[in-house]
Amino acid sequence: MTWLAVVLVLVVIQRLFELWLADRNTRRLKAAGAQEFGARHYPLFILLHSSWLSAIALLTPWDAVPEAWLLGLYILLQIARVWIIVTLGPFWTTRIVSLPGAPLIRTGPYRFVRHPNYWVASAEIAVLPLAFGEVGVAVAFSVFNAGLIAWRVRTETRALSGRR
Secondary structure, three states: OOHHHHHHHHHHHHHHHHHHHHHHHHHHHHHOOOEEEOOOOHHHHHHHHHHHHHHHHHHOOOOOOOOHHHHHHHHHHHHHHHHHHHHHHHHOOOOEEEOOOOOOOOOHHHHOOOOHHHHHHHHHHHHHHHHOOOHHHHHHHHHHHHHHHHHHHHHHHHHHOOOO
């Protein structure tokens, strides 16, 4: 297998696991009385991320060798992603789900920055294609992602405004 194939397979496996975990957590939170916000834009994120991986697969030569430092940076971003998921625990989802009365998480990466998951995901969208020399994919999907993230942050800020 080529570097590109190995990396894409690992990313797809990771993302599918995260979707399963997010769905499980979402169902549990809703069963406990949580409310979902911004459901209209959620399919756009699924489309963006699946299109991003597809674009990398379709536009990158299969024998491309990644830049080691960028691939290393991508791996560091995965460590940050796991830190975020572990910090939020049962509250982590890929949707905006708010449980009334639950305190806002202010530990882990949330001590340092608001919305760390969005920062990490935005960096991933740029770094992975750049690691394989796909500047166009990195720029195009970063622009699309920025628009969706702006919408999502506004929605999430409103959803969490009553919680402390």
